[in-house]
Amino acid sequence: MTWWQAASPQLLGVVVLLLPGLLVGAALRLRGTALLGAAPLLTVAVLAGAAVAASLGGLRFGPLAAAAGTAAAAVASGLAGLVVTAATRRGPGSEPGGGRGTAAAQRAEERTAAAALAGTAGAAVLAHLSVQRGLGRPDVVSQTFDATFHLNAVRWVLDTGDASPWSVARLTAPQGGGFYPSGWHAVTALVASLGPSPVVAANVVVWVVAGVVWPLGCALLVRAVVGARPLLVASGAVLSQAFVALPWLVDRWGVLWPQALGTTLAAAVLGLAALAAGAGPAGVADRVRAALAAVAGGGGCALVHPGALLLLLPLLALLLLVSALPQALLPWRAAPAQRAVAALAILGAAAAAAGLAVLWPRTASVRAADWPATRSVPQALWESVSLSPAGSGGSAVAAVLVAAGLLVAARRTGLRWLVAAHVLLVALDVLAAAVDAPVSQQLTGFWYNDRFRLAAAVPLTGVPLAVLGARALAVAAARAVRRPVAGRLAAGALAAAVLAAAVPQVRGNGDQLGLTNARAAESPPLSLVDEAEQRFLEDLRRWVPPGDVVAGTPWDGSSSAYALSGVPVLYPHFRGGQPEDWAFLADHLQDAGVDPAVCPALERRDVRWVLDAGELWDPPLLAPAGYTAFRAFQGRPGFEPVAAGGGVTLYRITACR
Known part of the structure; x- marks a missing residue:
């Protein structure tokens, strides 16, 4: 634009x-x-x-x-x-x-x-x-x-x-x-x-x-x-x-x-x-x-x-x-x-x-x-x-x-x-x-x-x-x-x-x-959501139906999907006073195919999708902390890749069907 x-x-x-x-x-x-x-x-x-x-x-x-x-x-x-x-x-x-x-x-x-x-x-x-x-x-x-x-x-x-x-x-x-x-x-x-x-x-x-x-x-x-x-x-x-x-x-x-x-x-x-x-x-x-x-x-x-x-x-x-x-x-x-x-x-x-x-x-x-x-x-x-x-x-x-x-x-x-x-x-x-x-x-x-x-x-x-x-x-x-x-x-x-x-x-x-806008958006080490990622996230509603929630670590820009597409996200910010399920899923979501405690937590929060936007954002004085579950879903049981673009991959959670 x-x-x-x-x-x-x-x-x-x-x-x-x-x-x-x-x-x-x-x-x-x-x-x-x-x-x-x-x-x-x-x-x-x-x-x-x-x-x-x-x-x-x-x-x-x-x-x-x-x-x-x-x-x-x-x-x-x-x-x-x-x-x-x-x-x-x-x-x-x-x-x-x-x-x-x-x-x-x-x-x-x-x-x-x-x-x-x-x-x-x-x-x-x-x-x-x-x-x-x-x-x-x-x-x-x-x-x-x-x-x-x-x-x-x-x-x-x-x-x-x-x-x-x-x-x-x-x-x-x-x-x-x-x-x-x-x-x-x-x-x-x-x-x-x-x-x-x-x-x-x-x-x-x-x-x-x-x-x-x-x-x-x-x-x-x-x-x-x-x-x-x-x-x-x-x-x-x-x-x-x-x-x-x-x-x-x-x-x-x-x-x-x-x-x-x-x-x-x-x-x-x-x-x-x-x-x-x-x-x-x-x-x-x-x-x-x-x-x-x-x-x-x-x-x-x-x-x-x-x-x-x-x-x-x-x-x-x-x-x-x-x-x-x-x-x-x-x-x-x-x-x-x-x-x-x-x-x-x-x-x-x-x-x-x-x-x-x-x-x-x-x-x-x-x-x-x-x-x-x-x-x-x-x-x-x-x-x-x-x-x-x-x-x-x-x-x-x-x-x-x-x-x-x-x-x-x-x-x-x-x-x-x-x-x-x-x-x-x-x-x-x-x-x-x-x-x-x-x-x-x-x-x-x-x-x-x-x-x-x-x-x-x-x-x-x-x-x-x-x-x-x-x-x-x-x-x-x-x-x-x-x-x-x-x-x-x-x-x-x-x-x-x-x-x-x-x-x-x-x-x-x-x-x-x-310093934190146009130039940062063009530099991957400084970029939270670059232009290619933004275009993919804006189109997220093509795959995610109403009522479904998407999970993703805020540190790779996935949280911006809500503002860009209107698709609800599990983590709308890096921090917050979140209930127990939020903290549990941040550390264990990737084990949905092997840990029986994960699927009930996902169902309670209507989470049926996961975003992986790749490289984590690491600006000065701020280091990625927590969200250890979000580490490469490719090949893990219970996650099916549905769409990809701009370095972002959208997975459907199949472990909880």
């Missing part, structure tokens, strides 16, 4: 991730850049919420459930918008029209929104070039550990009609009781339900997240930081492509698709929170609407990946406590005692959130993970500030712009929270990459003590800082020029700096994505 052939799925991906959020945001009476930037965030919150509601109500999740959820959320948002308007129309600090502002302000906001769209369009083109370079084709299977689970989970949602977190968890824990954040799977399954395969849908979402969701979130965050300045907001959208760590590095490592989506959505939450905190001249009503959207979006982030919400908590605390508290909570005139009470309330809420994060049982297993340090502290610090984590090829121009932006923000009281937040994210990145002491585990354990996840957070503050730095350097370059052309020169210098940071990075971003 070519990217031109995947034009319809790509359009579907954009519509799915934007339309519900635009409708809900418009009902809430968000406007301009806030509406555009919040649209993907609200979409994910609506779809993830609809998945949970449909599951609780015994309904099937799909286009109808998504439409019903969008309609319900739009009605609720419309009512909330009316209440906010009525409550603030005559309140202190309100503006004519319930916070709508003057006609001039509205025109400025419209121009800024148009600039955000233009910048996002440019970013989408750059992202598409990176995706083409990294994936090669839109139907390539990601050659990574987690991709098997995520792709099979999308197929599971399509088959069961249940996209709730507890249903997705049952893919690898059939006995139930588990919880796995399923926001990404709900979005991707909705795209797949409209035509594309799970693999194509997942790759389309990779592009939409990188080229639409992330730039729009950056545009909103920059709007909150610098105000309604069209050129700067457009620059923020384009500069989203200058940072290899997000989403490109996490789309290569893992593969961490939910983490990438959750972290990119965090930019919109942070931008909405900054607007609610009093950034810009908006009235009270607009601030309350932004706050409501931020709260809803935060819930959506949690259902995509809780790590994104846990990342937002300290950043929001810094936003409120370092710079914005005096104007955020009480934008009208207030007595010192009122401000003190408000400050204590915020501190108490932050402390309560931190306590819940530490004590919540579900974070215990996450915090127990401990990736060993791979860098010295100076090396990790240099990689972080140079925007080249884990040796990835970062943009030197973008690093200079961020450094200049730090100097600018440090001199402005209202932007010092941005400096503090950036320093915090860099510090967490360095701790995860270079420090094995208990303090590192305690502070970074919420993100698996994983350098890649924390490095991906640095661009959240890096993008607005880069915009500030680009503007400062452009203005400085124009100062020596005569006044009539200085403004034009500054604008040209700004555009040149932005393009110099973003355009050359297309190659590096695509190369990172290609």
Whole structure:
């Protein structure tokens, strides 16, 4: 399949991730850049919420459930918008029209929104070039550990009609009781339900997240930081492509698709929170609407990946406590005692959130993970500030712009929270990459003590800082020029700096994505499912009738058969909380012709077929473990070869007739 052939799925991906959020945001009476930037965030919150509601109500999740959820959320948002308007129309600090502002302000906001769209369009083109370079084709299977689970989970949602977190968890824990954040799977399954395969849908979402969701979130965050300045907001959208760590590095490592989506959505939450905190001249009503959207979006982030919400908590605390508290909570005139009470309330809420994060049982297993340090502290610090984590090829121009932006923000009281937040994210990145002491585990354990996840957070503050730095350097370059052309020169210098940071990075971003995708799929030692194997597995339904289950070791790519063909597999992932039969068959299935205990276990699980895809996948740091039964079925009693192709052989189990 070519990217031109995947034009319809790509359009579907954009519509799915934007339309519900635009409708809900418009009902809430968000406007301009806030509406555009919040649209993907609200979409994910609506779809993830609809998945949970449909599951609780015994309904099937799909286009109808998504439409019903969008309609319900739009009605609720419309009512909330009316209440906010009525409550603030005559309140202190309100503006004519319930916070709508003057006609001039509205025109400025419209121009800024148009600039955000233009910048996002440019970013989408750059992202598409990176995706083409990294994936090669839109139907390539990601050659990574987690991709098997995520792709099979999308197929599971399509088959069961249940996209709730507890249903997705049952893919690898059939006995139930588990919880796995399923926001990404709900979005991707909705795209797949409209035509594309799970693999194509997942790759389309990779592009939409990188080229639409992330730039729009950056545009909103920059709007909150610098105000309604069209050129700067457009620059923020384009500069989203200058940072290899997000989403490109996490789309290569893992593969961490939910983490990438959750972290990119965090930019919109942070931008909405900054607007609610009093950034810009908006009235009270607009601030309350932004706050409501931020709260809803935060819930959506949690259902995509809780790590994104846990990342937002300290950043929001810094936003409120370092710079914005005096104007955020009480934008009208207030007595010192009122401000003190408000400050204590915020501190108490932050402390309560931190306590819940530490004590919540579900974070215990996450915090127990401990990736060993791979860098010295100076090396990790240099990689972080140079925007080249884990040796990835970062943009030197973008690093200079961020450094200049730090100097600018440090001199402005209202932007010092941005400096503090950036320093915090860099510090967490360095701790995860270079420090094995208990303090590192305690502070970074919420993100698996994983350098890649924390490095991906640095661009959240890096993008607005880069915009500030680009503007400062452009203005400085124009100062020596005569006044009539200085403004034009500054604008040209700004555009040149932005393009110099973003355009050359297309190659590096695509190369990172290609390390575990297109190039890996062409290299047998790195390949989990190469193209020839994929074509055979996609055609598996020709031989396997409905109701039958296929066994095969995940380490040779056999588990991908479920996502590729819809044929159920016994082992949908490398690991899982599986019942006794699963473990027994993993070690004894090949003895079905001689061990009388094997056939009853096979019958209980409806297993009547076996796949042998040959060479085992053995990436760095991961070695094949277990599944000792799957070692060459050729010639063994009780197994009949039925079909072969691409190095894969399908056997019928005849021992149990």
